[in-house]
Amino acid sequence: MKRLKTWYWIATIIFALMMIMDGIGGITQQEAGKEVLKHLGYPMYLLTIVGIAKLLGAASVLQNKFITLKEWAYAGFAINFIGAFASRAFVGDGMSLLIPPLIALVIMFIPYTLWKKLASNVKIS
Numbered sequence: 001m002k003r004l005k006t007w008y009w010i011a012t013i014i015f016a017l018m019m020i021m022d023g024i025g026g027i028t029q030q031e032a033g034k035e036v037l038k039h040l041g042y043p044m045y046l047l048t049i050v051g052i053a054k055l056l057g058a059a060s061v062l063q064n065k066f067i068t069l070k071e072w073a074y075a076g077f078a079i080n081f082i083g084a085f086a087s088r089a090f091v092g093d094g095m096s097l098l099i100p101p102l103i104a105l106v107i108m109f110i111p112y113t114l115w116k117k118l119a120s121n122v123k124i125s
Contacts, residue, residue, distance in 0.1 A: 001121060008114035015111050016058040018104075019077065023058065026051025040087045050080065061111065067119075074112050081105040 025033055026047040033047050053076060060066070060073035084101035 001118075004114065004118055008111060008118055011111040011114055012061055015108060016062050018107070019054045019058040019061075023051045023054030026054065040091055042087075054080075070115075074108065077108050078105060081108065 028051075029044070029047055034044060037044060037046060057073040057076050060069050063070065081101045081104045084104075085098060088097050088101065
C-alpha cells in the first residue's frame with residue numbers, strides 16, 4: 001500500500017506540474033498558445049480563462065480534503081483534452097497534432113486511477 005501511495009503522489013505531482021506550467025503559459029499569453037488559438041478560431045481571452053482553470057485544477061488534484069472538487073477538476077481536465085482533440089480534428093489537423101491531447105488524457109488517468117485505487121482501500125494523506 002505504501003508503494004502505491006508513493007506512485008500516486010509521484011504521478012499526481014508530475015501531472016499537476018504539467019498543468020501549472022500550461023496554466024501559467026495561458027495566463028501570460030505565450031506566443032505558442034496564441035498561435036494555436038488563432039489557428040483553431042478561438043478568441044484570445046480563452047487562454048486566460050483556461051490558464052486560470054488549469055491552475056485551480058492543479059491545486060484541486062493536489063489536495064485530498066475536498067473530494068468532489070478533486071473529482072470535478074479531473075473531469076475538467078478530461079473535457080479540456082477531449083476538446084483539444086476535437087478542435088484539432090475539426091480544423092483538419094494531422095495525426096501529429098491529434099495525438100498529444102490523447103497522450104495528455106492518458107497521463108491524467110494515471111494519477112486518477114491510482115487515487116481511486118487508494119481511496120477504495122485507505123484514506124490518502
